[in-house]
Amino acid sequence: MYPILEKVKIAEDACLLRIRAEHVAKGEPGQFVMVQHTELSEPVPLSILEIHKDGFSCLVKAVGRSTLELVEEAKDLYYVAGPLGKPFPVKKYGVVAFYTFSWGIAPALNVARALKEHENKLLLCHTSEDFYLKEKAMSIFDEFFSLDKSEAIRADLFVTTGSNQLPMELSSLHPQTPIVSMVNTHMLDAVGLCLVCRILVDGAQKLACVDGPWFEAHKVDWASLMDRERAYQEQEKVALEEYKKMLKRKSLRS
Ligand SMILES: Cc1cc2nc3c(=O)[nH]c(=O)nc-3n(C[C@H](O)[C@H](O)[C@H](O)COP(=O)(O)OP(=O)(O)OC[C@H]3O[C@@H](n4cnc5c(N)ncnc54)[C@H](O)[C@@H]3O)c2cc1C
Ligand code: FES
Numbered sequence: 001m002y003p004i005l006e007k008v009k010i011a012e013d014a015c016l017l018r019i020r021a022e023h024v025a026k027g028e029p030g031q032f033v034m035v036q037h038t039e040l041s042e043p044v045p046l047s048i049l050e051i052h053k054d055g056f057s058c059l060v061k062a063v064g065r066s067t068l069e070l071v072e073e074a075k076d077l078y079y080v081a082g083p084l085g086k087p088f089p090v091k092k093y094g095v096v097a098f099y100t101f102s103w104g105i106a107p108a109l110n111v112a113r114a115l116k117e118h119e120n121k122l123l124l125c126h127t128s129e130d131f132y133l134k135e136k137a138m139s140i141f142d143e144f145f146s147l148d149k150s151e152a153i154r155a156d157l158f159v160t161t162g163s164n165q166l167p168m169e170l171s172s173l174h175p176q177t178p179i180v181s182m183v184n185t186h187m188l189d190a191v192g193l194c195l196v197c198r199i200l201v202d203g204a205q206k207l208a209c210v211d212g213p214w215f216e217a218h219k220v221d222w223a224s225l226m227d228r229e230r231a232y233q234e235q236e237k238v239a240l241e242e243y244k245k246m247l248k249r250k251s252l253r254s
Contacts, residue, residue: 002035002077005055010132013062014103015071021055021080024048029114030088030107030182030214033058034190035070036079042066045187045209047107047161048083049133056082059106059132065239072247084190085213088180090114094156097123098141099170104162105133107182111159112140123155127166160217164226167217179217183208185229199225 006018024033027048033056036043044066046058062068088111096115100108105126112122124141131137145153150173158179160167167181185197190209197208200221206212 002055002080004074004076006057007074009071010059011130013068013071014130014132015060016049016057017060017070017074018052018057019055019077019080021077021082024056024080024082025051025053027051027056027083028087029090029111031083031085032107032213033080033082033084034187035077035081037066037069037074038078041069041078043079043081043188043190044070045084045190045213047103047110047182049106049110059103061103061130061132064236065243068240068243068247081190085209086211088114088159088214090118092118093120095121095123095154096157096159097145097153097155098125099158099160099163099166100124100126101161101163101166102128102130103132104160104182105131105137106161108159108161109133109136109140111161116140123153125150125153127163158217164222164229167220168222168226171217171222175218180214181217181220182213183215183220183225185225186232 002019002021004017005020008016032045032047034043034045048056049059050057060067060070062071098108122141123143125145125147127147158170158177160181164184167179170179185208187209188194188196192207192210198205199208201215202219
């Protein structure tokens with residue numbers, strides 16, 4: 001078991017977790033973990049927000065059954081694997097403009113901290129209403145801009161997190177500028193065996209868990225990725241509704 005040392009609700013449907021898991025403490029910027037609440041829960045990929053001596057912290061946004069379970073019920077975790085995936089390529093680029101959506105602020109902050117040490121100028125456009133960790137972002141990023149200014153923004157590198165839609169749109173807006181994007185796929189084992197996270201990059205099959213999660217956005221087939229991600233939407237909806245009913249029964253009993 002991995003104890004949750006601290007759990008802070010930052011919204012009705014989101015929380016920050018600080019987890020003791022010493023093996024994750026060697027994680028590098030841009031890596032992620034797989035966590036599982038109980039033996040019967042689904043494993044969920046979560047980005048590392050910050051590394052601590054005895055583990056790490058992360059941000060959880062409830063979008064379905066498993067993330068809601070982490071927000072509502074988890075006091076400790078049955079399983080924590082990591083650090084996983086390839087780290088973000090940290091170096092001096094010049095001006096780096098981030099686009100984040102929802103929980104995407106967590107991996108963005110983790111990567112931005114490291115890019116700052118390499119003297120990059122950092123810009124941020126947060127594109128959803130749920131702007132968590134805003135104060136932290138204000139202490140790391142140099143400038144903020146809104147989505148409607150996108151066309152005018154000049155950067156040496158764009159970075160996107162938390163959305164598959166954003167990098168697709170950005171690729172056509174800035175065809176000449178490199179874009180490094182965190183790909184969002186369902187994941188099961190996260191070590192390259194189940195192929196659940198496969199995507200097409202430059203026409204070749206890649207695995208988001210071991211080859212990613214960071215890819216050059218211009219090369220990713222976003223349309224086919226988003227199509228596949230929608231495949232189990234109906235079942236995911238039912239699982240969420242059933243879980244909410246169970247939570248309600250539990251609260252009525254106590
Ligand atoms: C590398 C990586 C890092 C991530 N980091 C974080 C993080 O730091 N914090 C966080 O809260 N979430 C993060 N996620 C997303 C998180 O893993 C998913 O939201 C979660 O697996 C959904 O599980 P669920 O059972 O709650 O919802 P599901 O029932 O699986 O899905 C509910 C809805 O969300 C959509 N969905 C499911 N998984 C994803 C996904 N990966 N991306 C986009 N939409 C999805 C489904 O299509 C469906 O509409 C990360 C994902 C990846 C791949
Ligand atoms: S999650 Fe199984 S191969 Fe990537």
